[in-house]
Amino acid sequence: MEKKTNYFSLxxxxxxxxxxxxxxxxxxxxxxxxxxxxxMQLSRDVEGSNCNCER
Structure with a gap:
């Protein structure tokens, strides 16, 4: 029997x-x-002015 691999990411x-x-x-x-x-949206927020992360 072959073992199936599952992949996940967060x-x-x-x-x-x-x-x-x-x-x-x-x-x-x-x-x-x-x-x-x-x-899903978490029950946490951050200040919008402190968001310096760009994609």
């Missing part, structure tokens, strides 16, 4: 396009398992 990112009224940006999580994605 990606945390900041949604600068969805700034909240107080100027903060939500932190999101993308989970990918064998090519299928699921995204």
């Amino acid at each position: 990606l945390f990112f900041i949604r600068k396009t969805r700034l909240l009224k107080n100027g903060e940006a939500p932190i999101c999580l993308r989970i990918t398992v064998n090519g299928k994605r699921a995204e």
Whole structure:
């Protein structure tokens, strides 16, 4: 019997396009398992002015 390998990855990112009224940006999580994605918004925010990360 052949053993099947599963692959997964976690990606945390900041949604600068969805700034909240107080100027903060939500932190999101993308989970990918064998090519299928699921995204969720975490219950944490960061100040939008401190987001210096560019893709």
